[in-house]
Amino acid sequence: MTILKVSDIGISFGGLKAIDGVGFSVEAGQIFSIIGPNGAGKTTLFNVISGIYEASQGRIELAGRDVTRLEPDALAARGLSRTFQNLQIFQRMTAVENVMVGRHLREKCNLFADLFRLPSVTHQNKETRAAALAFLDEVGLRDQADTPAGALSYGACKRLEIARALAAEPRVLLLDEPAAGCNSVETEEIDRLICRVAAKGIAVVLVEHDMKLVMKISNRILALERGRPLIEGSPGEVRANPAVLEAYLGKHGAREAARA
Amino acid sequence: MLAALRHRYGILLVLAVIIAALPLVFPSSYYFRVASLVWVSAFAAIGLNILMGKAGQVSLGHAGFFGIGAYAVAIGPTHLGVPPLAAMLLGCALSALLAFLVGRPILRLKGHYLAIATLGFGVLVALVITTESRWTGGPDGMSVMKLTLFGWRASGSDTWYWITGGLLLAGTWIALNLDETPTGRAFRALHDSEIAARVTGINVNRFKLQAFVIAAVYASLAGSALALMNGFVNPDQAGFLHSIEMVTMVVLGGLGSVVGSIVGAAVLIMLPQLLTVFQEYENLMLGAIIIVSMIFMRDGIVPVLSKFMTGWRA
Ligand SMILES: Nc1ncnc2c1ncn2[C@@H]1O[C@H](COP(=O)(O)OP(=O)(O)O)[C@@H](O)[C@H]1O
Numbered sequence: 001m002t003i004l005k006v007s008d009i010g011i012s013f014g015g016l017k018a019i020d021g022v023g024f025s026v027e028a029g030q031i032f033s034i035i036g037p038n039g040a041g042k043t044t045l046f047n048v049i050s051g052i053y054e055a056s057q058g059r060i061e062l063a064g065r066d067v068t069r070l071e072p073d074a075l076a077a078r079g080l081s082r083t084f085q086n087l088q089i090f091q092r093m094t095a096v097e098n099v100m101v102g103r104h105l106r107e108k109c110n111l112f113a114d115l116f117r118l119p120s121v122t123h124q125n126k127e128t129r130a131a132a133l134a135f136l137d138e139v140g141l142r143d144q145a146d147t148p149a150g151a152l153s154y155g156a157c158k159r160l161e162i163a164r165a166l167a168a169e170p171r172v173l174l175l176d177e178p179a180a181g182c183n184s185v186e187t188e189e190i191d192r193l194i195c196r197v198a199a200k201g202i203a204v205v206l207v208e209h210d211m212k213l214v215m216k217i218s219n220r221i222l223a224l225e226r227g228r229p230l231i232e233g234s235p236g237e238v239r240a241n242p243a244v245l246e247a248y249l250g251k252h253g254a255r256e257a258a259r260a
Numbered sequence: 261m262l263a264a265l266r267h268r269y270g271i272l273l274v275l276a277v278i279i280a281a282l283p284l285v286f287p288s289s290y291y292f293r294v295a296s297l298v299w300v301s302a303f304a305a306i307g308l309n310i311l312m313g314k315a316g317q318v319s320l321g322h323a324g325f326f327g328i329g330a331y332a333v334a335i336g337p338t339h340l341g342v343p344p345l346a347a348m349l350l351g352c353a354l355s356a357l358l359a360f361l362v363g364r365p366i367l368r369l370k371g372h373y374l375a376i377a378t379l380g381f382g383v384l385v386a387l388v389i390t391t392e393s394r395w396t397g398g399p400d401g402m403s404v405m406k407l408t409l410f411g412w413r414a415s416g417s418d419t420w421y422w423i424t425g426g427l428l429l430a431g432t433w434i435a436l437n438l439d440e441t442p443t444g445r446a447f448r449a450l451h452d453s454e455i456a457a458r459v460t461g462i463n464v465n466r467f468k469l470q471a472f473v474i475a476a477v478y479a480s481l482a483g484s485a486l487a488l489m490n491g492f493v494n495p496d497q498a499g500f501l502h503s504i505e506m507v508t509m510v511v512l513g514g515l516g517s518v519v520g521s522i523v524g525a526a527v528l529i530m531l532p533q534l535l536t537v538f539q540e541y542e543n544l545m546l547g548a549i550i551i552v553s554m555i556f557m558r559d560g561i562v563p564v565l566s567k568f569m570t571g572w573r574a
């Protein structure tokens with residue numbers, strides 16, 4: 001079942017087309033990867049899909065409904081979650097509080113109940129914390145639940161963002177370079193985590209430079225070059241096209257991908 | 261005692277004990293007056309700190325709401341025959357409504373632009389108060405009828421000490437409640453990363469507006485309390501300098517720290533009293549002390565001290 005359908009997206013900055021005619025669709029439980037050199041427009045595409053930028057052309061459908069012009073919070077309410085390439089964690093909150101914010105849409109939020117902290121609020125808070133701890137466990141950060149997020153390592157922050165995104169129990173999860181800056185052990189962990197997430201029926205859209213990881217876990221891959229789609233296909237199809245790969249990954253990347 | 265400050269009710273208990281015990285060492289009614297002034301200022305600062313320290317939005321015009329609260333209890337009973345307590349609530353409602361109407365457009369602005377827009381609001385309120393002299397007494401101010409409750413007249417500095425002390429306890433309780441609630445977390449989240457807050461489903465405009473209205477209501481209540489206590493209002497209470505004084509209390513005490521706002525208010529109210537020995541150098545000394553403490557305690561008095569004494573969170 002198609003959950004996310006992106007068609008013919010275009011956006012330009014100061015007359016320069018950063019994205020032009022990009023489209024793809026992702027099914028529940030699929031891992032769909034977007035690859036391409038730096039500046040290809042991968043992050044920009046995520047910003048369009050998550051409502052941070054408004055596309056100048058194209059259409060986005062989430063679970064069969066047009067969501068093209070929705071604000072980020074409205075998109076989140078319809079089941080879209082994401083992480084950021086440049087970390088966007090809540091520095092002054094603890095790890096578990098970060099994930100509790102991820103449960104925002106799953107909580108009842110009433111100003112007056114909160115101002116007087118009615119018993120129902122205390123009760124809900126306990127539930128939210130327990131749920132958040134389970135998501136921290138999922139990414140292996142259970143031990144650091146009460147550590148201020150600003151004091152976590154880079155790799156831990158990357159996983160914290162994933163836990164926060166998962167805490168919303170999304171239908172679609174956009175991951176922008178989750179393994180960037182991680183060592184091979186951490187990359188391994190993220191690999192397994194992404195597969196577990198997809199196994200739950202969440203549609204995962206992955207932007208990642210680690211070709212080994214991408215080739216291994218993706219169901220389908222879309223390659224972008226300078227904002228335009230180059231080729232879309234299964235990992236086998238993309239790998240079998242070394243000339244195309246070389247065009248945007250360079251000789252080194254092409255060799256690496258061929259080995260993988 | 262420090263361990264007690266880690267919990268909401270610990271902080272309230274310590275504050276209640278301080279309020280209850282201070283009169284035992286007060287040698288004259290003058291001290292009751294200064295302390296009441298601290299409680300009222302702290303109350304307003306706590307509200308502003310919810311906006312600035314938690315939600316991370318600045319307001320340089322908050323004395324405008326303080327002035328609305330103050331003039332509500334002055335004008336209501338004198339010109340409109342509204343009883344003082346009802347006038348206080350009407351002032352609150354007016355402040356909340358104005359905060360809502362003004363906040364909607366200006367809270368979309370960020371940083372310096374928001375600062376200037378809120379400053380403009382404050383200046384506007386002060387201007388209206390000064391020019392509408394038929395209602396407000398103009399630059400000279402006007403007197404305020406005494407508060408009477410069921411035939412009992414609230415007057416005398418000790419009476420007002422207890423009223424303002426009780427008000428401060430209530431305001432502290434509400435502010436502390438907000439932590440560990442969805443609303444409180446939404447405030448802090450949008451402060452740290454607006455973009456991450458938005459994609460997590462937080463309607464940032466709505467929560468900024470809520471914080472702004474809460475802070476406005478706090479300031480309005482503080483203004484009403486001060487006016488009733490003094491029996492007099494003047495336009496300075498709504499003026500730019502008072503707005504800056506409120507911001508200074510919040511920043512000096514510690515952004516985001518409820519206890520910090522009380523400490524900041526205490527320092528800013530009491531220092532001038534202590535510095536009178538320096539006569540004409542009083543203001544110079546006050547400025548110098550503020551500059552030096554901001555250099556050495558950038559995060560504010562209470563957060564810096566609590567880091568020193570490790571363990572407790574204020
Ligand atoms: N807000 C913006 N203003 C101007 N140009 C932008 C903006 N966001 C992205 N771009 C441009 O869009 C292009 C794609 O960038 P990006 O999406 O970050 O690439 P990638 O994530 O694939 O490395 C770049 O040329 C970048 O400079």
Ligand SMILES: [Mg+2]
Pocket residue numbers: 042043044085
């Ligand atoms: Mg990018």
